[in-house]
Amino acid sequence: MFKRPIAILVLLAAFILWELACRVFDVPSYLLPKPSEVIVAAINFGGNWWSAITETFLTVMCGFGLALLIGFPLAILISHSPFAYRAIYPFLVIKQSTPIVAVAPIIIVVGGTGLVAKSVVAATVAIFPIVVATATGLMATPKEFLELARSVHDHPRKALLRIRLPFAVRYIFSGLRVAITLAVIGAVVAEFVSAGRGLGYLVYSSTAFMNTPMAFAALLVLGFLGLVLFSLVGIIQALLFPWASEMPAAGAADA
Amino acid sequence: MLAAEPAIACDGIVKVFGSGTDALTILRDASFVVRHQEFVSILGSSGSGKSTLFRFIAGLLKPTSGHIKILGREVEGPRDDVTLMFQNPTLFPWMSVLDNVLFPISYRFGRPTREQQAYARDLIATVGLAGKEKFSPSQLSGGMQQRVALARSLVRHPRIILLDEPFSALDEMLRENLAIDVHRILSKAECTVVLVTHSISEAVLLSDRVLILAGAPASITDVVAVDLPRPRTVATLDHPAYADACRTLRAAMRRNFQEAADV
Numbered sequence: 001m002f003k004r005p006i007a008i009l010v011l012l013a014a015f016i017l018w019e020l021a022c023r024v025f026d027v028p029s030y031l032l033p034k035p036s037e038v039i040v041a042a043i044n045f046g047g048n049w050w051s052a053i054t055e056t057f058l059t060v061m062c063g064f065g066l067a068l069l070i071g072f073p074l075a076i077l078i079s080h081s082p083f084a085y086r087a088i089y090p091f092l093v094i095k096q097s098t099p100i101v102a103v104a105p106i107i108i109v110v111g112g113t114g115l116v117a118k119s120v121v122a123a124t125v126a127i128f129p130i131v132v133a134t135a136t137g138l139m140a141t142p143k144e145f146l147e148l149a150r151s152v153h154d155h156p157r158k159a160l161l162r163i164r165l166p167f168a169v170r171y172i173f174s175g176l177r178v179a180i181t182l183a184v185i186g187a188v189v190a191e192f193v194s195a196g197r198g199l200g201y202l203v204y205s206s207t208a209f210m211n212t213p214m215a216f217a218a219l220l221v222l223g224f225l226g227l228v229l230f231s232l233v234g235i236i237q238a239l240l241f242p243w244a245s246e247m248p249a250a251g252a253a254d255a
Numbered sequence: 256m257l258a259a260e261p262a263i264a265c266d267g268i269v270k271v272f273g274s275g276t277d278a279l280t281i282l283r284d285a286s287f288v289v290r291h292q293e294f295v296s297i298l299g300s301s302g303s304g305k306s307t308l309f310r311f312i313a314g315l316l317k318p319t320s321g322h323i324k325i326l327g328r329e330v331e332g333p334r335d336d337v338t339l340m341f342q343n344p345t346l347f348p349w350m351s352v353l354d355n356v357l358f359p360i361s362y363r364f365g366r367p368t369r370e371q372q373a374y375a376r377d378l379i380a381t382v383g384l385a386g387k388e389k390f391s392p393s394q395l396s397g398g399m400q401q402r403v404a405l406a407r408s409l410v411r412h413p414r415i416i417l418l419d420e421p422f423s424a425l426d427e428m429l430r431e432n433l434a435i436d437v438h439r440i441l442s443k444a445e446c447t448v449v450l451v452t453h454s455i456s457e458a459v460l461l462s463d464r465v466l467i468l469a470g471a472p473a474s475i476t477d478v479v480a481v482d483l484p485r486p487r488t489v490a491t492l493d494h495p496a497y498a499d500a501c502r503t504l505r506a507a508m509r510r511n512f513q514e515a516a517d518v
Contacts, residue, residue, distance in 0.1 A: 144345045147315050151333040153363040162362065166349045243349045243391060 033213035038220070041213035053221065055198040059187040060229065062115060063122020064180055070123070071130035071179075076160065078131065079138035096128040104189045113194035122186035126179040133175020137168025170244040173237040180233050184226045199225070260327035262415055262447040263289040263312060268321035270307055281307055282318070283472035289447060294438070296450045296458035298504065299468035300512075305451045308468065309419050312449060313339055325415065338408040340421040344400035346392035346407075352379065353388040356406045371410070378406035381440060398429045405437055409444055416441060418450040422457060431489065434461055438487050455508065459500045460487055467504070469511035477507045 015035045022034040077084045104121045111117030141164045149159050191200030199222045206215035268285040281304040289295045299305040310316040314333040323330040346355045356375045360367045382402040422430040438461050458465045467477040481500045
């Protein structure tokens with residue numbers, strides 16, 4: 001995952017600096033805990049991590065899945081007809097510029113504090129980059145690709161499945177990478193307002209009880225979860241669509 | 256009956272884009288015929304409407320009025336016996352060289368037969384890329400990619416091949432070599448060829464006849480026969496008739512250009 005060990009060195013250096021600064025200036029731990037205190041808090045939490053992580057992970061994955069389920073057909077619709085584009089796109093932009101922190105309490109009130117409502121919150125933020133990236137990719141398909149396909153067989157649905165979608169893969173995955181990190185944010189926000197379980201709730205409740213070291217520990221685990229999921233999307237792309245990363249060289253981009 | 260018909264007959268082709276006061280006439284009464292196994296170039300400057308004409312013959316677009324007949328039948332859409340080559344190789348990056356060559360078969364009918372696969376391999380060897388069947392297009396140079404596109408355009412035994420400036424993205428030496436190879440391969444395949452180009456030298460090197468498409472709106476202003484022996488080779492470039500034809504065409508192009516500037 002860490003292809004650049006330099007990033008690990010930077011992280012270590014930051015931790016050491018942080019530890020030293022806390023010791024030299026004698027910062028109280030409820031304001032800014034030392035990294036060593038964070039680690040101790042994390043170790044003491046022990047087996048409870050597992051349920052917190054799986055809870056958040058589940059919300060993220062369900063929200064992400066939901067976003068895919070709605071986002072793909074929406075993107076195909078938008079790229080297919082200028083009418084659908086004009087009818088749907090403004091609402092997507094309005095939805096995206098409305099802060100999720102404002103929307104999440106409403107969704108939780110309506111849908112309850114269960115997995116479904118929390119996934120909806122996560123999906124709400126994740127859907128935008130999926131729709132935009134997929135629609136952009138579908139519409140960016142070079143005209144000559146489509147003309148060539150049409151000269152062989154005039155079949156729009158086949159062209160969508162076998163020309164437009166493969167061409168859009170590179171775009172789709174750059175959208176998915178953004179979407180998965182947004183889904184993590186959405187899940188955390190949902191846990192903030194639904195008050196129950198998960199890493200987001202852990203941050204929320206720890207700060208409420210001035211247990212700042214624990215809040216930091218949960219924050220670091222959240223960051224790590226986001227990083228793992230982000231990298232996973234890249235790994236899946238490299239495994240399933242190895243050609244998609246080398247596409248510009250194929251003479252497609254300048255068409 | 257069939258032999259009496261020309262390979263391609265365009266009669267009174269008109270194309271108007273838009274309507275009302277915004278209407279823009281691109282083509283006005285473009286008419287010409289292409290005989291069987293003839294190599295004809297349509298020579299025009301950029302924006303002359305030659306790519307639009309190309310798409311009419313390919314059945315990808317419909318003219319506003321006029322008739323196009325291919326082998327005696329009115330063009331109503333893309334046909335199985337007409338294939339295309341574009342300026343860009345237009346290879347799908349998610350397919351190997353072999354799969355790209357087989358695309359016209361697999362996209363239409365599904366999995367190619369053993370014979371079709373063998374034929375595709377033969378074609379890849381014919382265009383000089385034997386051993387590169389499993390390569391990805393991105394591993395090939397621009398010239399090689401265009402060779403793959405040539406093999407692909409031949410895989411379904413077409414009668415007519417339409418070329419839309421397929422050499423113009425390549426540098427000069429590569430362009431001449433590829434053009435001569437394409438000419439040899441297409442002559443051997445007994446194809447009728449229409450090349451759309453803005454290059455006088457390319458048109459003369461390859462064609463039996465050159466049609467100049469000029470004016471606004473454009474029509475066929477000149478037809479120049481190129482009296483050069485087949486096969487066309489590098490030696491063709493030194494033939495006196497080559498220089499003559501180039502001179503004639505350049506003069507005609509200049510005249511059109513001057514007329515356009517005077518208006």
